[in-house]
Amino acid sequence: MAQIQTARGTIDTADLGRVLVHEHVFLMDMEYTFNYRPDFFSEKTITDAADRLNELKAAGIDTIIDLTVLGLGRHMPTLAKAAALTDLNIIVSTGAYTFDATPAPFQFYGPGLLKDVPEEPMVAHFVKDISEGIADTGIRAGMLKCAIDEPGLKAGVERVMRAVAKANRITGAPITVHTAPLQETGLIVQRLMDEEGVDLEDLVVGHCGDTKDVDYLMKLADRGSILGMDRFGVEFAITMQERVDTIADMVKRGYVDQLTLSHDCCCWSDFFPEVSDYHAAMPNHNYLHIHNDVIPALLEAGVGQADIDKMFVDNPRRYFEGTAKRFAARH
Numbered sequence: 001m002a003q004i005q006t007a008r009g010t011i012d013t014a015d016l017g018r019v020l021v022h023e024h025v026f027l028m029d030m031e032y033t034f035n036y037r038p039d040f041f042s043e044k045t046i047t048d049a050a051d052r053l054n055e056l057k058a059a060g061i062d063t064i065i066d067l068t069v070l071g072l073g074r075h076m077p078t079l080a081k082a083a084a085l086t087d088l089n090i091i092v093s094t095g096a097y098t099f100d101a102t103p104a105p106f107q108f109y110g111p112g113l114l115k116d117v118p119e120e121p122m123v124a125h126f127v128k129d130i131s132e133g134i135a136d137t138g139i140r141a142g143m144l145k146c147a148i149d150e151p152g153l154k155a156g157v158e159r160v161m162r163a164v165a166k167a168n169r170i171t172g173a174p175i176t177v178h179t180a181p182l183q184e185t186g187l188i189v190q191r192l193m194d195e196e197g198v199d200l201e202d203l204v205v206g207h208c209g210d211t212k213d214v215d216y217l218m219k220l221a222d223r224g225s226i227l228g229m230d231r232f233g234v235e236f237a238i239t240m241q242e243r244v245d246t247i248a249d250m251v252k253r254g255y256v257d258q259l260t261l262s263h264d265c266c267c268w269s270d271f272f273p274e275v276s277d278y279h280a281a282m283p284n285h286n287y288l289h290i291h292n293d294v295i296p297a298l299l300e301a302g303v304g305q306a307d308i309d310k311m312f313v314d315n316p317r318r319y320f321e322g323t324a325k326r327f328a329a330r331h
């Protein structure tokens with residue numbers, strides 16, 4: 001067993017239950033929202049979110065990992081209000097989300113920069129979020145997150161990724177990375193994390209479900225990382241059935257212990273003019289899609305209930321416990 005931080009305090013890994021590994025509650029360009037979306041600050045946004053989270057709990061999910069970090073509109077006081085209205089465990093994250101530039105507050109601040117300091121300052125920010133809490137809410141991050149998309153290992157992306165890796169080494173918090181499987185950026189993540197001394201089993205390679213290329217997926221899995229089959233309901237380039245068939249194929253090839261499931265969706269976002277526009281544009285991108293549609297399709301594709309339970313329950317638990325055990329062994 002190991003201890004996990006959530007928006008409502010510490011829980012034991014035995015209480016994680018069924019986990020969706022890559023979700024969001026609120027997702028926004030915070031500056032835009034602050035200027036143009038007064039509806040975000042209404043009580044209704046919080047109660048609507050709580051309704052969605054409670055529906056998810058009622059559908060049998062016990063825990064979500066909210067991967068909303070700097071760059072995606074992390075606003076912990078609002079999240080705390082929604083978390084107080086649900087029994088669902090919400091594991092929150094620290095890190096930064098960029099495909100290119102360094103986050104603005106660090107562009108001139110760091111080793112060799114105009115505000116020259118010996119150590120990468122992002123590391124201390126991330127470590128504080130994990131060990132003390134975020135923005136005086138007392139809520140501690142339980143996961144680290146960064147991103148590498150189609151542009152590849154841009155200077156800002158590399159800086160954030162190395163800072164995330166160092167924070168993992170200091171705190172033992174596990175890591176999820178947003179990757180672009182068509183550009184095989186998960187392999188770049190593994191190389192860089194390995195250079196930084198991160199155990200690749202501490203890593204969830206996110207958005208692996210966006211490809212049908214099982215050779216690429218096996219390459220990542222063979223180095224010990226967990227694969228995020230985590231964008232159910234996003235149907236631009238790949239259908240639900242293709243996502244399901246790829247999972248069934250990976251299970252047949254013996255990789256069930258490294259697969260996890262999720263949607264990467266949210267309750268409220270400013271990515272569309274109205275929340276109703278989001279639901280209209282992406283009707284399956286909601287917390288209940290896996291429960292309602294994906295599990296029946298997995299069973300239909302020949303994936304057994306025991307294997308589905310591994311992806312929801314055993315794999316996330318083993319991942320958190322393994323990361324904690326490896327950290328304890330180093331210290």
Ligand SMILES: [Zn+2]
Pocket residue numbers: 022023024067264
């Ligand atoms: Zn996400």
